[in-house]
Amino acid sequence: MGYHACSAPTRRSRLGNPTTGFASDRVLPGESFSFTFEDPGIFRYVCRHHGLAGMTGTITVT
Structure with missing residues (x-):
């Protein structure tokens, strides 16, 4: 079984206005x-x- 953890750093995560970031914990199947x-x-x-x-x-996001 594999796992994943995604993130978008606060800087450069949003094109044109880098203010939002997020990070998950490890996500299992x-x-x-x-x-x-x-x-x-x-x-x-x-x-x-x-x-x-x-x-x-x-x-x-629209």
């Missing part, structure tokens, strides 16, 4: 993590354990 974005924007995130393998993404 069958578990979940949630975060509520309060502002629209494009937010980058990375898996802290698999980021070097390319496990990254963006979340678009």
Whole structure:
């Protein structure tokens, strides 16, 4: 079984206005993590354990 932990650092996490950041604890299969974005924007995130393998993404909030 694998696990993941995602994060978006406060700096540079939001394109154009870097004010929001988040970080999950380790998330095991069958578990979940949630975060509520309060502002629209494009937010980058990375898996802290698999980021070097390319496990990254963006979340678009409208």
